[in-house]
Amino acid sequence: MRQKAEFILAVLFLAGLIAASRNITRYVASAQVGKSSELVVLDAGHGDSDPGKVGVNEAKEKDINLAIAKKVEGLLKEKGIQVVMTRKDDTSLAEEGASNKKIEDMKARVALINKESPRLAVSIHQNSYHEENVSGAQVFYYSHSEEGKAAADVMQKAMLACNAENTRQAKANDTYYLLKRTEVPTIIVECGFLSNWKEAELLITEEYQDKIAGAICQGILDYLGK
Missing domain, CATH: 1.20.5 (Single alpha-helices involved in coiled-coils or other helix-helix interfaces)
Known part of the structure; x- marks a missing residue:
């Protein structure tokens, strides 16, 4: 019993x-x-006292980077993708009083990306060159990252849709701090050349920024398999 x-x-x-x-x-x-299973970090390069490249038309890279990043953020969220921005306004990630704000800012961006551990990190920048005729968007990835290369190839294909004359290919890099130090697939998208008058003038227009943002969004979605 x-x-x-x-x-x-x-x-x-x-x-x-x-x-x-x-x-x-x-x-x-x-x-x-309602919570996305995918996370992307968008990094608008430069900010605050660091303007980045200054265009032949006096446009500041930091402003263009942020404008495009915000547009990409909006497009991704419409598709249900979770997004973290490294900055949402004209600020630096370095602490006040840092002896070298540029270096501390870059370290903070890397730390944020590694902490969030996204499927992909996309750093948005503008290019420059000593020859005015050089133009076209180009994507960079860390030489020793197979996933970084895969993401860069997909993104480069998407970016070519913005300019039929652009024949650039994704390019490996060993030296960029952001690419070397991040622990997730990370790419740098150089949207255009501020040293080229035609491209610099396009990059400050709402219409072209929308076009670039749409291409970056599509590249991210393609990489995520969406």
Whole structure:
């Protein structure tokens, strides 16, 4: 009789555990409703006292980078992609009083990306060259990252849609701090050359920024398989 009672109690205890497990599963599932399973970090290069490149038309790279990054953020969120921005205004990530704000700012960007651990990090920049005729968007990736190369190839293809004359290909790099120090696939998108009059003038227009942002968004979605 005692053994039978113990058996019944054991069965009831087991049933209780199963019911609790189901409730926990339902709770976790409900908590995740509406939350994206994909995370992308968008890094608008430069900011604050660091203007980045200054165009032949006096346009500041930091302003163009941020404008495009915000547009990409909006487009990705419309597609249900979770986005983290390294900056949302004209600021530096370096702490006040840092002895070298540019270096501290870059370290902070890397730390943020590594902390968030996204599927992909995209750093948005503008290019410059000593010859005015050079133009065209180009994507850079870390030489020793296979996933970085895969993402860069996909993004470069998307960026070519902005300019039929652009024949540039994704390019490996060993030296860029952001590419070397991040622990996730990271690419740098150089949207155009501020040293080229035609491209510099395009890059400050809302219409062309929308076009660039659309291409970057499409490149990210293609890489994520969306």
